[in-house]
């Protein structure tokens with residue numbers, strides 16, 4: 396059972412409440428980390444105490460790892476543990492953050508279990524030019540060349556690739572949606588995928604990111620004086636690769652998309668290259684059993700996170716890792732890493748029960 400104690404930063408001025416003080420009203424707890432990820436950390440410890448008080452003896456060991464540094468890449472947290480004390484956290488499987496219950500209009504819609512993560516990768520595109528006096532402009536110009544390359548990247552879509560996890564995920568998406576949207580999710584399982592369904596789903600950022608590797612310009616730097624032709628222009632391109640991707644193949648694709656041999660495209664490094672955790676019967680049936688008992692009729696949906704968690708390093712170390720919390724959040728108002736992060740009080744106690752029962756289900 397793993398949770399990270401560090402949080403992503405927050406600016407006091409951006410919030411309505413102090414992000415670093417736990418505030419509450421009748422319905423919610425507010426504060427940076429309430430969802431990501433202090434609730435799970437608190438729940439794991441509370442449940443260990445509860446098991447101990449009950450004299451409960453599981454038929455497998457329970458290990459809780461509370462880590463630091465997750466939000467900055469994990470090298471000082473889970474990475475350090477795996478490198479220096481692998482025996483302390485060697486488990487048959489791990490329960491981690493990354494999966495939530497989804498509420499729609501206050502009603503449970505799905506309980507997700509994160510089985511895969513996209514892989515963070517940094518690329519850089521550089522345009523160089525001899526420059527000159529800005530009173531004598533020419534068509535060749537580092538800023539314009541770079542701008543064209545970036546627009547090519549904007550207009551390019553990586554091909555759709557669905558692994559087993561995503562096929563099950565979209566099947567369940569079809570079950571919790573209705574009408575054309577449900578049909579569109581079902582269409583994703585056809586070969587070839589009907590174009591109109593694909594276009595409609597690709598227009599939604601959250602769905603598009605589940606279908607394919609994505610690349611987007613995130614930082615820009617160029618020129619050296621207001622009255623000089625630019626001698627260089629550089630852009631950072633943030634890529635989120637599908638699990639199992641090869642950064643060198645992505646690099647070759649980006650070079651082709653940029654389509655200008657004078658520009659330099661480079662791979663600058665990224666996260667662990669991982670495959671999805673197996674959709675094992677053991678974990679799926681345990682999560683389904685507890686979900687059905689607590690929230691009857693709620694679909695259990697395997698997911699791939701578009702962001703990264705400590706789960707990537709665990710999977711890379713060969714420990715199948717599953718993101719599931721039973722913490723229900725409004726699917727249209729998640730607030731993770733956002734302003735006024737909050738967690739429903741009812742959800743905290745729901746997650747406490749869910750993770751308690753899940754641990755027992757997995758050890759009997």
Ligand SMILES: [Zn+2]
Pocket residue numbers: 399431432465492704
């Ligand atoms: Zn987190």
